[in-house]
Amino acid sequence: MHAPNEHTHPEGSTRVFLIVWFWLLALTAVEVFLGYKHLELRLMLVLLMGLSVVKAALIIAYFMHLRYERASMAATLMPALVIVIVLMNIFLPDSLRLLHMRPH
Numbered sequence: 104m105h106a107p108n109e110h111t112h113p114e115g116s117t118r119v120f121l122i123v124w125f126w127l128l129a130l131t132a133v134e135v136f137l138g139y140k141h142l143e144l145r146l147m148l149v150l151l152m153g154l155s156v157v158k159a160a161l162i163i164a165y166f167m168h169l170r171y172e173r174a175s176m177a178a179t180l181m182p183a184l185v186i187v188i189v190l191m192n193i194f195l196p197d198s199l200r201l202l203h204m205r206p207h
Contacts, residue, residue: 126161
């Protein structure tokens with residue numbers, strides 16, 4: 104029995120988790136499909152990195168239960184997301200430079 108003053112932690116239902124899981128599966132299928140397409144390298148990297156960020160956001164929000172936390176908890180994690188995106192933008196040009204340096 105729950106006490107009347109006890110705060111309950113809202114959690115997602117199994118249905119919500121299955122819907123999110125199917126979205127993650129669909130995004131992974133799109134990433135695999137894009138892997139077989141002959142797109143320009145920069146476009147391919149932007150698309151795959153964008154899809155990865157969306158997948159990471161879904162995982163963090165639902166499977167790590169951040170969606171059900173207070174807004175202050177999410178606000179403390181946003182600087183880490185910004186740092187990761189900045190670091191990806193710093194290292195991406197270097198990876199393209201190394202790609203052009205390798206012998207074909």
